[in-house]
Every structure is written in structure tokens, then in C-alpha cells.
Amino acid sequence: MTHVFTIAIDGPAGAGKGTLARRLADHYRLNLLDTGLTYRAVAHALLRLGLPLDNVSAAETAARQVDLAKLDRSVLSAHAVGEAASKVAVFPSVRRVLVEKQREFAKAPPGAVLDGRDIGTVVCPDADIKLYVTASAEVRAERRDERDMGRADSPLKPAADAHLLDTSEMAIEAAFLAARAIIDDVLAKRNKA
Structure with missing residues (x-):
């Protein structure tokens, strides 16, 4: 049976995770779900x-x-x-x-890219790749994350094994390439195993 590949992308609104999720799903030919x-x-x-x-x-x-x-x-x-x-x-x-x-x-x-607030911690804790995409408060113009971070059930927080990707100073292309480098590294290690 072929392994289903899952990429979990979490982070606050305005950090660019939705655009990044779409680019990665297209690149790796995976299904895409914006859980929001x-x-x-x-x-x-x-x-x-x-x-x-x-x-x-x-x-x-x-x-x-x-x-x-x-x-x-x-x-x-x-x-x-x-x-x-x-x-x-x-x-x-x-x-x-x-x-x-x-x-x-x-x-x-063949697998999926899921974009949300609790993918790596709750929805897919066994995801192959976990990215926590963030940006400075100034960069995230629309500030609606306090409610999510303070939520008792599935609060917004990075999974312990998530790769942190700060997009504050990155254009989408740079963020996409940084995420691809992380994913390709994991895939290369898996193929050697």
C-alpha cells in the first residue's frame, strides 16, 4: 500500500498559510483542505x-x-x-x-495539505510534515487570533515537532521555497530509510 503523505500547516490569520498551502498542494499534487x-x-x-x-x-x-x-x-x-x-x-x-x-x-x-489552527496538534498529530507559519503582528493586518489562542478546545499553538516558518520578511515565493526545502529534506530521509 502506498503511503499517504500529509502536510499540516497551522498558524494565525494573515501569516500567508492559505496561499502557501495552495502552492504546496499544487507542487506535490496533493489534495487541499482549508479547515476553516x-x-x-x-x-x-x-x-x-x-x-x-x-x-x-x-x-x-x-x-x-x-x-x-x-x-x-x-x-x-x-x-x-x-x-x-x-x-x-x-x-x-x-x-x-x-x-x-x-x-x-x-x-x-495521495494525501493532503491541511491548513488550519489545530492540524498538527489535534487533527493530524501524525502528519509527515508540520509547518507553523507565523508573522509579526504588524504584518498580520487583520488581528483576530486572540480568540483562537485562548480557546480551551484545540487552541492555536505549534505542535512540539512543527517546523516554524516566520513569513514576516518573506514574499510568498520565498516562503514556498523555504517550506519546500523542509518537505524535500523529510522526503529524502524517508526514501533512504
């Missing part, structure tokens, strides 16, 4: 149905029905959806359902 969109999809379903965002059972049902292969970034990127997502993401039962779906996505051949 999964929470936005749940929120979008509740908004579309006119259901209250504090209705845990409706949020759980919506989470079970989310199709990770059909997440529409253009629809889910709306500001109102993002605000609603931060309200449903606090429910542990919704997080459990979505984390399970995210894990299943990661296991599908």
Missing part, C-alpha cells in the same frame, strides 16, 4: 436555513452534512459567514464531527 472553510460551511448552512447560531444540535447536523469536496471558497469567504463561523466553532460536538471529517480527508490518497 469547514466551520464556515456549517455557519453558512445555519444562516441559509434561518436557524439560530447557538442551536448546537442544528450545528451538529449541519456539520455531519458538510461535503468537504464541495466547499465553495467564494461563498464561504463572506464576512458574515466568517463571523457566524466563529460562533459555531466553539461547540465541542461540532468540532469533533468536523475533525473526524478532516482526518478522513487527510487519509485519502
